[in-house]
Amino acid sequence: MLKKTFAAALALGIATTALPATASAEVFDAPVPARQASESGLQTAIFAGGCFWGVEAVFSHTRGVTSAVSGYHGGTSANATYDRVSGGFTRHAEAVRVTYDPSVVRYDELLQILFSVVADPTLVNRQGPDRGAHYRAAIIPLTTEQRAVARSYINQMGRSGVWDDPIAVRVEDHQRFYEAEAYHQDFAHRNPNHGYIRRWDAPKIRALRANFPQLYRSRFRTG
Template sequence: MKQIHPSYSVFTLFLLFTLLPFYGCSADSTTNKEASGSTDSQPVEATYKAPQDLNYEALDTATFAGGCFWCTETVFERVQGVKEVVSGYAGGSEANPTYKQVSAGMTSHAEAVQVYYDPEVVSFNTLAEVFFKGAHDPTQLNRQGPDVGEQYRSVAFYSTPQEKQIIEEMIAKLEKEGYYDARIVTQVEPLGRFWIAEDYHQDYYVNNPDNSYIQSVSRPKVEKFKEKFKDILKEDYPQ
């Protein structure tokens, strides 16, 4: 049996615990570390608050996980009837998860977005269609593009039996039509608690247009979505 030199294994562990927390949809580990203000021993809960001028009583919510939330957030924000999209973490059991923990695969959470929308303008069915056809690739298991791990898994969360039915019927329809060459692997789960991500993740695409990940991964995905869903795009949203 090949022997591993002790110093090599120590070096490997060093890499795992110092570099992996910044992999994923992050392209600038130093900036993210400073912005999150979190440490391994003392997670910092997010302080982001959704806009107070929205009439939340008139809005419904939809929650999806489809890879890096920088991408999925900016896709849904462009849809008519969507009033606010919040990046966060869902689908796991750990309380107060941080980006450093989730992106390193140290929790059972997935990067997710919560969509606040006006049901008089856009339906849950349309949002589900955007999720399955325009926000990500639902055939990729535990990954989206360059981001690999269960934290980037595809999940459609539901809060009512009606939402569950819409999601399952849409998956069945896409499978029957052969919309994708591969099988859809999206998980359909009841929504538990949604944990809001750190402030600097909110509107990341708009606020960091020169970020290398945004340029190489997010922008092509957004442009593809805009081409496919022209009829439901907001006219005044920043490009």
């Protein structure tokens, strides 16, 4: 797959800057959530939206997020490795565990960001150039409140008329989250000239800054 080809090239020290650096992200006018989350204290949520490099990068530039960690959700520890997950047969999704301060950014606002600048909620088992069930878009609530807000927002997106195709994203039951290998963590921040990052993920960060200026921060939050 394209991403894996880039990763292999990077590991071999091969330049991967052939793709254009000035691509634009596909930005959707995802509706302002009608139901606002009511939470206090640091909270944790899990989101899947295609390649975890871009999901992590966007949330790491979001004010109120204290940690964004790439990993795998939906399968077992026996095959929660990149080589196995990328084969598409382990039931995992590439996902990101986000810890956030709801006094700065609410859960519903994270959902709006996810479906505005990161993931197309109408696509099934694919995002951008990546194909396979492990690249599915999914919401994994960790609390009853998150589940209620997520279901409300999916219904709202379906009624909004923003997308021509039906909303395909699903709410998945929380299972154990397995952190991805160290070389995947903060990948976009550490590899800004990587071809995949330049073409697919840097535009998402620019779209976050342009469309959510009140929630954008230039400093990359690692963790």
